[in-house]
Amino acid sequence: GTVNTVDRMFVGFMGTGTLNMNGGALNIGGMFGIATGGTTAHGYVYLKGGTITAADFEMSTSTSGSALLDISGGVLIIDGNNVVLIDGYINSGKIIFTGTTGYLSVIYDPIADKTTVGVSIDMTKASSPVPANNAVDVMPDVNLSWIAGTGATLHKVYFGTTSPGTFRGDQTAT
Numbered sequence: 001g002t003v004n005t006v007d008r009m010f011v012g013f014m015g016t017g018t019l020n021m022n023g024g025a026l027n028i029g030g031m032f033g034i035a036t037g038g039t040t041a042h043g044y045v046y047l048k049g050g051t052i053t054a055a056d057f058e059m060s061t062s063t064s065g066s067a068l069l070d071i072s073g074g075v076l077i078i079d080g081n082n083v084v085l086i087d088g089y090i091n092s093g094k095i096i097f098t099g100t101t102g103y104l105s106v107i108y109d110p111i112a113d114k115t116t117v118g119v120s121i122d123m124t125k126a127s128s129p130v131p132a133n134n135a136v137d138v139m140p141d142v143n144l145s146w147i148a149g150t151g152a153t154l155h156k157v158y159f160g161t162t163s164p165g166t167f168r169g170d171q172t173a174t
Contacts, residue, residue: 001024001025002024002025003024003026005028005029005030006029006030007030008031008033009026009031010032010034010037011033011035011044011045012034012044012060013036013037013038013043014038014040015040015041016043017035017042018044018045019045019046021048022048022049022050023049023050023074025051025052025053026050026053028054030054030055031054031055031057032054032056032076034059034060034069034094035059036059038065039065040065041062042066043059043060043066043067044066044067045070046072047069047070047071047073047075047076048072048073049074051074051075051077052074052076053076053077053078054076054079056078056079057078057082057085057086059089059094069089069094069095069096070097071095071096071097071117071119072097072098072099073119074118074119076116076117077114077115078114078115078117080113080114081110081115082115083108083115086106086115086117090106095117099119103119104117104119105119105120105147107130107145107147110142111131111135125149126146126152126174127146128147129144129145130144148174153172154170154171155171156169157171
């Protein structure tokens with residue numbers, strides 16, 4: 001099913017809370033917070049399927065509380081460019097992937113102005129290009145991005161209307 005909130009939703013606000021999501025849609029009109037609101041807040045979100053969409057996102061940075069977002073399926077979509085924020089949570093172990101196939105991906109789409117956090121399954125080549133293949137009306141100064149192929153340290157960039165297009169150079173970043 002679908003749950004819509006006009007304002008915000010917190011898991012573990014000034015206490016302990018757990019959200020297990022296996023499917024459906026959770027649309028949050030404001031802040032989606034995990035373990036926020038106090039130094040002893042504990043929030044645990046297990047996203048096994050479905051979609052959580054929020055206008056904003058925050059996890060506790062308190063050392064006495066605990067915040068966890070375990071994405072083994074499904075996606076979290078947040079308004080705006082939140083790649084640095086999400087990468088910080090991943091690097092600190094607050095956002096993890098415990099699935100058996102795939103890996104955690106963080107993609108910012110500048111056209112939709114949304115950051116998507118989810119599981120990517122294709123572990124052999126680069127995927128999820130922004131802008132998407134065959135996109136139209138793309139601004140000429142758009143920032144290009146993609147999910148790196150498994151173990152890739154270099155990507156060959158091609159542009160064109162036919163595959164593979166014209167080679168434009170090597171790129172180490174995504």
